[in-house]
Amino acid sequence: RSEQYSLLVDLSRDLGVQRTLQVDDSTLLGFYEACASGYPDNPYHNFVHALDVTVILHRLLRELGAGVYLTPLDVAVTVLAAVCHDVGHPGVNNLYHVHARTELAVRYKNESILENHSYQDSIKDEEEEKAQKRERDELIDSFKKAFFEIILATDMRHHFSLLDEVHGMVESFTLGPMGAAFRRRLCAILLHAADVSNPVRSWSECKEWSDAITTEFRWQGERERQEGLPVSPGMDGDSTTPGAQARSAIEFNEVVIRPYFTALAEFLPKAHIFLDDLNSNLRHWRAIAAS
Incomplete structure (x- = not known):
């Protein structure tokens, strides 16, 4: 992982x-390194995904100009996030935890379970630092x-x-x-x-992350079937065949991704480049769905 760490440090x-x-x-x-050690070896939600999201965030901040609207501290906290x-x-996902009534679901009362868990895991070392540097309490609390x-x-x-906030951002900024x-x-x-950017990347990246x-x-x-839980939408065997994957991608891209990045491009005009890749990828998905 040395190259991955070096890239993160360089981007930072x-x-x-x-x-x-x-x-x-x-x-x-x-x-x-401490963050990386907390990522399980999942097919998708792993440390490489976190690195990938950070790379796209860097692109949004630098190449597409979003960084000019933020303070240095805003940028720092978003990179670490x-x-x-x-x-x-x-x-x-969170729905599994709700159905299984896991310890995490109980702890976070079924609210943004995994996101709360990631936050709590991430600040363990920060709590130790806070105890050692009381004079920075106000800054640390604001950062957290x-x-x-x-x-x-x-x-x-x-x-x-x-998405609604993005739509209102240009007006609010003025x-x-x-x-x-x-x-x-x-x-x-x-x-x-950055987190949902896979469909607006090159086809090879889009397909790899979709797989x-x-x-x-x-x-x-x-796992849900084995535990006698309701199988979450889109996660049964029939929904993960190549044709079903393509149809799901088309729906997700048109309903979720296109409106979001179209709105983002209203605030960051250079973000229109993402829509070009989205349209190209949709052509690939439609070809797979039709085969």
């Missing part, structure tokens, strides 16, 4: 994370509040409310300078965009 340095948090490369590397947003993910809010926004149940709450919502919008999540869905469906 380019975005000023080390400078903003007043840490050196080795300290940040240690944090990233990208790396940590699926820490401890068990390879099954934003960190928590941004990670929880990656729960797909918030997708359409985030009213004056962005306040802290507004900037945090932008951070959440950007991280969510990975389809495998994870199939594993969850098999």
